[in-house]
Amino acid sequence: MVLLTSLALLAIGLVGGAVIGLHPAITVLLVAAVVVTSIVSLVRSGRRRGDAQRPSATGTIARFGLSAIVVLTVIQVVPYGREHSNPPVAMEPAWSTPETRELMVRACFGCHSNEVMWPTYSNIAPFSWAVTQHVQEGRDEINYSEFGSGKEDDDTIETILEGDMPPGYYTVFGLHPEANLTGTEVDALVAGLRDTPGFVEDDG
Ligand code: HEC
Numbered sequence: 001m002v003l004l005t006s007l008a009l010l011a012i013g014l015v016g017g018a019v020i021g022l023h024p025a026i027t028v029l030l031v032a033a034v035v036v037t038s039i040v041s042l043v044r045s046g047r048r049r050g051d052a053q054r055p056s057a058t059g060t061i062a063r064f065g066l067s068a069i070v071v072l073t074v075i076q077v078v079p080y081g082r083e084h085s086n087p088p089v090a091m092e093p094a095w096s097t098p099e100t101r102e103l104m105v106r107a108c109f110g111c112h113s114n115e116v117m118w119p120t121y122s123n124i125a126p127f128s129w130a131v132t133q134h135v136q137e138g139r140d141e142i143n144y145s146e147f148g149s150g151k152e153d154d155d156t157i158e159t160i161l162e163g164d165m166p167p168g169y170y171t172v173f174g175l176h177p178e179a180n181l182t183g184t185e186v187d188a189l190v191a192g193l194r195d196t197p198g199f200v201e202d203d204g
Contacts, residue, residue: 001060002042006035009064021169022130030071030126037067072125081128084118089145093198100192103185104144106178107166111138114145119175134167147198154202157193160186 010031017027041063042055055063095101109115111134122131142153159165166179181189193199 033071034067038063075125081132087114093147096192096195103189154200
């Protein structure tokens, strides 16, 4: 019973983690913490009863639920993910049109800029961890607020044409609807980027 519930929890955790873009290793750790807390609490209550009877299914599930609440409360003290930085804007690309910039802001600046609008849920672990990691990784890949003159980027147009960005978890559950560009908007964005210095297309 405990094993089955644990496996089910792990599966739900991994799918849920992928949906919000939480790192799989972190997801496994979180679920493991819930499972361990539940087992400890089940064993202790079994001892109190003198192991006269096996725990009921509802009792077991209730303990998993309680443990989840405990773990979610405890992880709020982890400092990672609470610092929501927005360093000064150094240099943006010389956008060919204001519309090009506007489309980039809507779809990409949430992770690839120094003008991140940190959402309210980014203060609550584990969402705060996911959001912080996306912004850190995104800025490491390319930061349109620190573009620099003479810099050449051959990934942006390609990534947009292939539909790889923004990542699926960014617009899941109706989040960031402004980042869902229509086909016409994508065409306009790509045309605008082709006319913006610094954006080159990778033919490879
Ligand atoms: C939710 C945050 C987020 C948003 C929004 C987002 N990105 Fe990304 N982007 C990432 C992360 C994280 C990575 C690095 C990991 C990866 O490639 O998935 C990345 C990687 C990239 C890369 C490097 C990819 C490569 O293959 O070298 C480019 C270019 C890029 N993004 C462009 C964009 C563009 C253009 C937009 C808007 C249309 C956008 N991103 C929107 C998070 C984001």
